Amino acid sequence: MVQSYDVLVIGGGIIGLSCGYYLTKQGKRVVVLESGGFADGASGACDDMILFQSKKPGINLELAFESLELYKSLVGELEDSLGFANYGGMVLIENERELEVMEEFVMQQRSYGLDVEILTKAAMRKKQPFLHERFIASTYSSMDSQAYPFAVMHRFARKGRQMGMQVVHKSPVVGIQKDGAGDFLVTTAQNMQYRAPHVVNAAGAWAGKVADLIGLNVPMEPRRGQIIITEKIPAIGETNLWSAKYLVTKLKPGIQIDSTEEEKRLGLAFALTRTEGDSYLIGSTREFVGYDKRTTMEGIRAIINQAVSFIPVLKDVNFIRAIAGLRPATPDGKMVLGEHAGVPGFFTAAGHEGDGISLAPITGKLLADMVCEGRSDARLEELSPNRFASNAKEVC
Amino acid sequence: MADDKDFFICRCEEVTLREIEEVIDEGYHTIDDVKRITRAGMGLCQGRSCGKVIARIISQKTGKPLEEVLQTSYRFPVRTEKLKALEEEGPSDAENN
Incomplete structure (x- = not known):
């Protein structure tokens, strides 16, 4: 049986859950497909820093400021302290x-x-x-602060679910196709199929492998x-x-x-x-x-x-x-965030390396704006997946 | 008023039966899921006391066989260890411990 949604998010780590949450908040019907269990990947095996001093002056530092403000508002929105602290x-x-x-x-x-x-x-x-x-x-x-990743992830999932978001565990994605109507058809290892006009690749260290399923190059x-x-x-x-x-x-x-x-x-x-x-x-x-x-x-x-x-x-x-x-x-130390020019409707939000906890809220919010409003901020151009397109793989 | 569900299953992190059941009701059905969300099993004993009890609760609430729920990984260190126990040692010493 094929289940239909507005957006399929591949990856249920802190980035995927943030994307799912902000998309759901904007009224999209979203399913988050996670290959393992709750917090099985890097988001569950990291520290808790919202660290400004480690950010390269430039887009990463700018986004970290915006993410910090989002964290402060999320404490109310998600009805939890999120382990948010500001020790410096x-x-x-x-x-x-x-x-x-x-x-x-x-x-x-x-x-x-x-x-x-x-x-x-x-x-x-x-x-x-x-x-x-x-x-x-x-x-x-x-300004250096911290948040407790498990709490952030669980509260994104819990609040998202209350608004209709679905999170499915133990569902590794094994196939992505585009059908005649222009929708994506995503198949999991259990042979479940999900259909939607938009896909968000938030698979972290596995984002390159996921992109590969539809012939795109994301060096990760x-x-x-x-x-x-x-x-x-x-x-x-x-x-x-x-x-x-x-x-x-x-x-x-x-x-x-x-x-x-x-x-x-x-x-x-x-x-x-x-x-x-x-x-x-x-x-x-x-x-x-x-x-x-x-x-x-x-x-x-x-x-x-x-x-x-x-x-x-x-x-x-x-x-x-x-x-x-x-x-x-990523090869240039910057995350990948944006729509792939070669496959409209397919977005990647991954490649945060050590900045995933810091940048999760702003990543989810910007991604949701891109998907819902087709808005692409000029300053985000340097994060676009299309920066790798010149050395794109041959698609046959 | 406290009732029969407000007692600690995980004493290290002071997690009650009520908190654990709430998370299972949300759809988290593995020991690792419950641990990561409630902190049950993240304390000094690393779940060696409460892990099996939590597995039993999951099994009872979900109907999954206990053996299936029990499958989880144990990571090094097997017991807690002072940092100095590993400081500046030869590799063979530590690996034989």
């Missing part, structure tokens, strides 16, 4: 070379309206008394991020923390500041956030290892060694779990 964030600087890079970066971010500054060693230690002595300075932004590589989770402990500092290396690894992969071979191979950098459940998430790696999402002893040990070298008191803290998720990485 600091980027830790170990030496003069890092300080130079970060000073330049902070200047750029300030010109884009981000409230961020460089703290002296004394001011830094006042906020983070347990830091290792070697850090010479840090940045600080009071899975990038594994490993994270460890500690037991609940009292707060060890005022803010969440990152290493300067984290930003450099994320934003300028070409420039490595004093990294060891292991750090380079694992894409290792320090990130520490206090969670909704009063434990800490400590990360992380950024590895290209295909679709392998296992945690590894090498990765966990590297994260632990680094964490203890940053905050020595952590050595006596228990860790209760290690997780790994596949971040969807």
